[in-house]
Amino acid sequence: MPKETPPEDKPAAEKTLTDGFNRFRDKHYENGAGLMEKLVKNGANPDFFIINCIDPRNGADIVFDAPPGQQFLHQQMGAIIPPYDADKQAELAASLSYAIDAKKIKHLVIMGHSQCGGVGALVEGTSDTLIESWVKMAAEAKRAAEGKVGKTDKEALLRETERQTVIMSVKNALEYPMVKKAVAEGRLTVSGWYFDMEKGALHDYDPKKDAFTQIAPAPAAQKARAKHARRRPPHYPPPRKAA
Numbered sequence: 001m002p003k004e005t006p007p008e009d010k011p012a013a014e015k016t017l018t019d020g021f022n023r024f025r026d027k028h029y030e031n032g033a034g035l036m037e038k039l040v041k042n043g044a045n046p047d048f049f050i051i052n053c054i055d056p057r058n059g060a061d062i063v064f065d066a067p068p069g070q071q072f073l074h075q076q077m078g079a080i081i082p083p084y085d086a087d088k089q090a091e092l093a094a095s096l097s098y099a100i101d102a103k104k105i106k107h108l109v110i111m112g113h114s115q116c117g118g119v120g121a122l123v124e125g126t127s128d129t130l131i132e133s134w135v136k137m138a139a140e141a142k143r144a145a146e147g148k149v150g151k152t153d154k155e156a157l158l159r160e161t162e163r164q165t166v167i168m169s170v171k172n173a174l175e176y177p178m179v180k181k182a183v184a185e186g187r188l189t190v191s192g193w194y195f196d197m198e199k200g201a202l203h204d205y206d207p208k209k210d211a212f213t214q215i216a217p218a219p220a221a222q223k224a225r226a227k228h229a230r231r232r233p234p235h236y237p238p239p240r241k242a243a
């Protein structure tokens with residue numbers, strides 16, 4: 001049975017979205033001088049194409065605090081990119097073709113993330129046959145992770161499979177004809193990134209070292225603030241007494 005929103009909840013549920021839309025409109029439409037109006041008039045020419053997971057905690061517009069027009073977005077479970085097949089990956093191939101050849105994007109970023117439910121379904125199995133048939137496209141990433149960290153420590157295996165899925169997806173993306181051609185002609189870079197949601201850290205895969213290294217580390221002042229915040233007792237600062 002499909003899950004249905006009870007009719008009485010619909011206006012309240014929609015209000016979450018319409019309130020958000022009003023905030024977006026206030027920010028980006030400014031009586032004819034706003035960013036959206038310029039983008040509508042002149043078109044958008046983004047430099048980036050981001051492929052990431054459908055997980056609602058790692059939306060690329062949120063993670064990169066992106067203004068409208070900065071990046072193309074494509075989301076698929078686990079940020080898994082299967083080997084190129086013109087029929088099966090028609091949507092991704094068409095989107096990449098448009099972004100690379102018509103809009104001349106410069107950077108393709110494939111971003112996996114920690115605590116990924118899609119990769120979790122791959123490692124731990126799932127009774128949902130549709131999810132299973134999708135995530136098994138990353139079976140080679142799971143095998144590579146098992147080869148690195150073994151099968152005993154489940155958490156270690158999950159984290160390593162998430163990273164290996166990024167590596168596999170980059171390798172597969174480089175075989176998509178429009179990507180391959182643009183990279184060969186020096187007009188496109190392809191990066192594999194890993195968003196550690198637990199630590200709030202971003203890592204980039206370096207194929208020469210076969211390792212992920214942290215990029216955009218938090219500035220020292222921000223780290224100190226976070227450390228200080230962790231040390232605070234539960235009620236710091238003490239609540240003010242009502243006048």
Ligand SMILES: [Zn+2]
Nearest residue numbers: 053055116117
């Ligand atoms: Zn995910």
